[in-house]
Amino acid sequence: MHLALSLAQSAPLFAAGGLILFFWILAILASIFWIWMLIDVLVSDMPPVDKLLWFLVVCFLHLLGAIIYYIVKRPSVHPRGAGHPVIT
16 A cells, blocks of 8 residues: 555656656757758858858757758758659
8 A cells, every 4th residue: 555655646756757858858859950950051052151141040049040941941852843854
């Protein structure tokens, strides 16, 4: 009885531990994405001024800047019309 009561009282602690682990994993993934976008800005073929501005945006806005760069500026993997024959 005493052991069951002790486990029931510590259940919220296990839930909090799982939540903390979830946020740690989320933070690590967000940091990896941020570093990936910083590297992508530096190796892109943009003019040096644009490259510097995007680097500062991604660097100072961290995850928000990385998401903005990914959506707005990063070239898409599949360019428009790729794989479709041109009809003349």
